[in-house]
Amino acid sequence: MAEVLLEAKNVSKHFGGVVAVNSVSITIEQGSIYAVIGPNGAGKTTFFNALSGFYMPDGGQVLYKGQDITTMPNWQRVQLGMSRTFQTPSIFPELTVYENLLIGVQSQQKIAFRLRLPSVARKKEIDARIDELLGFVNLVHLKDRPVAELSHGSQRLCEIAMSLSVDPTIVLLDEPMAGLAEAETERIMRVIRDLHDRLDLTVLFVEHNMRVVLALADHITVLDRGAMLAQGTPSEISNSQIVREAYLGQEVLNRV
Amino acid sequence: MNNRQKQGYIAAIAAVVLLAVLPLKIGSHSVLSLMHLDVSILSEMLLFAIAAMSVNLLLGYTGLMSFGNAAYFGLGAYGAGLSIHYLNMNFIEGAIIGTIVALLGGLIVGPFLLRRRGIYFALLTLAFGQVFYFIAYRANEFTGGEDGMSFPRPYFGFPGWHTDLHEGSFYYLMLLVFAVVLVGFWLIVRSPFGRTLQAIRQNELRVRYLGLDSNKFIFVALLVSAAMAGLAGALYGLLIMFAAPLMLDWQQSGDFVMIMILGGAGSIWGPVVGSLIYVIGKDIISTLTQTWQIYIGALFVICVLAFPGGLLGTLLNSIARRDVGAPISEETVPHKAWESGAPASSAAVAAEQKES
Numbered sequence: 334m335a336e337v338l339l340e341a342k343n344v345s346k347h348f349g350g351v352v353a354v355n356s357v358s359i360t361i362e363q364g365s366i367y368a369v370i371g372p373n374g375a376g377k378t379t380f381f382n383a384l385s386g387f388y389m390p391d392g393g394q395v396l397y398k399g400q401d402i403t404t405m406p407n408w409q410r411v412q413l414g415m416s417r418t419f420q421t422p423s424i425f426p427e428l429t430v431y432e433n434l435l436i437g438v439q440s441q442q443k444i445a446f447r448l449r450l451p452s453v454a455r456k457k458e459i460d461a462r463i464d465e466l467l468g469f470v471n472l473v474h475l476k477d478r479p480v481a482e483l484s485h486g487s488q489r490l491c492e493i494a495m496s497l498s499v500d501p502t503i504v505l506l507d508e509p510m511a512g513l514a515e516a517e518t519e520r521i522m523r524v525i526r527d528l529h530d531r532l533d534l535t536v537l538f539v540e541h542n543m544r545v546v547l548a549l550a551d552h553i554t555v556l557d558r559g560a561m562l563a564q565g566t567p568s569e570i571s572n573s574q575i576v577r578e579a580y581l582g583q584e585v586l587n588r589v
Numbered sequence: 590m591n592n593r594q595k596q597g598y599i600a601a602i603a604a605v606v607l608l609a610v611l612p613l614k615i616g617s618h619s620v621l622s623l624m625h626l627d628v629s630i631l632s633e634m635l636l637f638a639i640a641a642m643s644v645n646l647l648l649g650y651t652g653l654m655s656f657g658n659a660a661y662f663g664l665g666a667y668g669a670g671l672s673i674h675y676l677n678m679n680f681i682e683g684a685i686i687g688t689i690v691a692l693l694g695g696l697i698v699g700p701f702l703l704r705r706r707g708i709y710f711a712l713l714t715l716a717f718g719q720v721f722y723f724i725a726y727r728a729n730e731f732t733g734g735e736d737g738m739s740f741p742r743p744y745f746g747f748p749g750w751h752t753d754l755h756e757g758s759f760y761y762l763m764l765l766v767f768a769v770v771l772v773g774f775w776l777i778v779r780s781p782f783g784r785t786l787q788a789i790r791q792n793e794l795r796v797r798y799l800g801l802d803s804n805k806f807i808f809v810a811l812l813v814s815a816a817m818a819g820l821a822g823a824l825y826g827l828l829i830m831f832a833a834p835l836m837l838d839w840q841q842s843g844d845f846v847m848i849m850i851l852g853g854a855g856s857i858w859g860p861v862v863g864s865l866i867y868v869i870g871k872d873i874i875s876t877l878t879q880t881w882q883i884y885i886g887a888l889f890v891i892c893v894l895a896f897p898g899g900l901l902g903t904l905l906n907s908i909a910r911r912d913v914g915a916p917i918s919e920e921t922v923p924h925k926a927w928e929s930g931a932p933a934s935s936a937a938v939a940a941e942q943k944e945s
Contacts, residue, residue, distance in 0.1 A: 385798075411800035423798065425791040436788045437799045439781045445801055446809075448780045499800050 335362040337399070338503055338535050339384070339415070344393035346376075346383050353379040355559040356393065361503070361552070366529050366536045368550035370543065376559040377539040378420065381507050384537075385417045386410045414502035420511050422488040426481035430472055430491055433480055434463045437498030466494040469532075470524060486517035493524060497532070504528055506538035510545055518545065525549055547571060604861075605768055608635075612757060626872060632760045632828050634868040635767040636821045641848040641860030642774055643817035648846070649855035650778055651810045652790030654711040656842045657698075657718030661691040661815040663837030665822025667725060667732060670740045670832035680745040680754070684823045691819020692812060694721065699811045703804050706793070715839055722837040737833025740826075763824065770817065775857055777813065786810055818845075851892050853899020862901040 339361040346354040354376040361367045371377050383390040386407035395403045397413055405413075425433050438459050439445040451459060467473045470490040475483060480491055489509065496504055509525065510518045522545060528534045540546050546553060546567075553570045555562040563569075563576045570576055612621050612628045621628060640662050647653040668690030669683040678686060698717040705713055725732050732738055744751040745762070754762065777783045789796050789803050796803045826832045835841065844867070852863025867885065875881040896903040 406797075406802070408797040408800050408802050411798055416800075417798055423792060423795045425788050425795065427791055428788065432784070436785060436796065436801075439785065440799045440801050444781050445785045446782055446806070448777060448782050450780060495795070495799065 335364055337361070338363045338397070339537065340394075340396040341380075341384060342394040342396070344380065344383050344390045344395065346379050346388070346390050352559050354383065354390070354556075357554070357556065357559075357561050358393075359554050359564070361535060361537055363502075363535055364529070364533065365552055366525070366550050367538075367552045367554075368546040369537070369539045369554050369556060370541060370546050371556035371562075372541060374558070375556040377541075377556055378507055379559075380556065381417075381505060381537075381539050385415065385505050411499055411501070414500075415505065416496040416499050416501040416503075417505035418489070418492045418496050418507055418509065420508045422485070422492040424480045424488055424492055424495065427479055429477050429479055430467065430483070431463060431476045433491060433495055434466055434498050435459065437495045438462050438466075441499045462498070466497055469497065469527065470494045484517075486513050486520060489513070489517075489521065490524065493521075493528075497528075501534065503535040503537060506536065508539050508541070510540060510542055518542075522549060600858075601771070604858075605764070608764055609761070612760060624873075625876075626869065627756070628760045629756045629828060630868060630872050632756075632763045633825070634864050635763045636825045636828065637845070637848060637868055638861040638864035639767060639770050639821040640818050641845050641852070641864055642770070642857075643814040643821070644842075644845045645849045645854055645860050646774070646777075646786075646810055646814045646817070649849065649853075649859070650783065650790060651786045651807060652793075653706075653807065653810075654708075654846075655714045655814070656711055656839055656846065657714030657716075658814065658818045658845050659839065659841035660698075660718035660721040660837050661694055661818035662822035662825070662841065662845070663725065663832070663834070664691040664694045664721060665819035665824075666826030666832040666836050667738075668819070669823040669826045670738055671732070673743055674738065674740045677743075679743045679751070680827065681747075683743065683827060684820065687823025687826065688816055688819040691822065692816045694819075695812045695815025699808050699815075702811060703808055715842070718837065718839055718842055722834055722839075725837055726834040732832075732834075735834060737831055737835075739831050742827055742830050759828065763828075766820070766824065770820070771857070771861075774817075778857065782806070782809070847889055850899060851889060853896075853902025853905075856899070856902055856905065859899050859901045863899065866900070 337360055339359075341357060341359050343356040343358055344354060345352070345356050357376075357380055359367070359369070369377050369380065382388055384395055386402070386405060386409075389404055393403070394401060397410070397415065400413075402410055402413070425436065428436075436445070442455075442459070444451060444455075450456075463476075464473065467476060470493055472487060472490055472494065475487060480488055483491065493504075493506070493509075506525065509521050513521065525536055525538065526549065528536050538549075547570075550567060552565070553567060554564045555570060555576055563573045565573070608631065610620075611631065612619050614622075621631070640658065643661070644655055644658050647655045647658075665687035668687035672678040672686040673683045698713075701717070702710060702713050726735055728734070742754060745754045746752055752758070778787070785796065785801060785806055789806060793803050796806075822836065825836075848863040848867045849860045850863070851866055852861065853859030866888070870888065871881060871885060874884050878884070892900060898906055
């Protein structure tokens, strides 16, 4: 059994009287592609935000490599090796694609706080790293364009490259296919697979498209109305009677 | 070095040379005297430009609206004035102490300001600014209260050498200080630190999710801004040999914001252009009419409506647009580029689709 990388123990989050996430536990092993799935309003993104430090959970614990990070500030979690993307790409719209990645690479190289410019050798190293990241998501040709001018799909790829720029161990992707056309969905699916196959990263992603989840993930947690409905491998989930009846509907499964 | 940068250097050097030449007399007249302007108005213009640059670092670069930078400006003036009045400090010591007092002010309020963003940040800067205003206003015995305090302008110099600064030599000293601040500002905004500030302005959340403690960056930006405004205030106090509570007031802060917006926020030269228009415009218009504020206000409204990027910002943008030409379309790159990028995985996805 592989090493446990990220673990949530009975994580709960409520907003006023509304319980958005109710005692959800997951265990993500190093090297897996883990999906959290559920219909709109199931608490997927809330759970995700509690894991990534967007806000603190009201109950439960989050562990990273066994270390309790439940109340750790988000920027420190990134330094530990957890990076994330957002449903609406979170980027620097007026900066070019290159500059967007530069901020992340500066952070990874621990030079973001410096007042002097990087040396020529360091600049070369930074540029090479940015080219490598852009090559991975195939955005090299858009390097000098302001990100605001890019298509939604390209913005998302840029954001994924940014989340890679900090050299993470695990990447958390919040609904990476949201609002994308079919062809772009394929692009992102390939990138997620590459994160795992080519970069040896662990991936956790939130998604409501069952086809995507079954094609990519090796472990799945199904959420419904804030609670865990089922947990298991893709075949276990697609064969689960509870999931079929309560959430998916026979028709969806047939299509898959 | 690209063309754009080269043009920038040439424009910067030309501007400083022009500023240096303005007061020079040919015969019995100079350009300045022909315009019925006093050389001290140019000193004021440069100092207000530095103060507006300090606001620009926060709003134009970091995205934080400060309505309290006059507090640091006034602290600088009082720091210089009080140290000269009570401790017989010389010119350089007075300027340094003024700057340090403003920096201390920033150190005290900074941790509170860091807790809020947006409109609440702006309101906090306003509130803290007024706190300093009322302290200066109330501490009658020490600061002269509402009437302010006059103090002499000490000799300028070092141990072993000193000189008396008249308005002309004062101006050239200010030009030197201004040039140093300008170069320093330019180095800061293009450094990794400065780029991170600009990223914070656009999306602070993303900066944090790139593993950076944005508060640390904002705090340092606040301190740099306070020190810049403090230096400008200390030198302004030494220029007019006076410090008064109104220099700390929110109206003064508003003037700095206005100067910055007139010229263009987020550009290095914007506040300088804004200060030129504001200070010289005020001087000329106020000799013609007592209601000069109306005209400056109208100019401000016109600028905001017609040139939202500021006068200089709008000008530079139109030049940049002409340089760049037609944008490259994303579609010009064939889809093939993507396919070859990830051959192994695309085959895998295709295989999966076949299976289902």
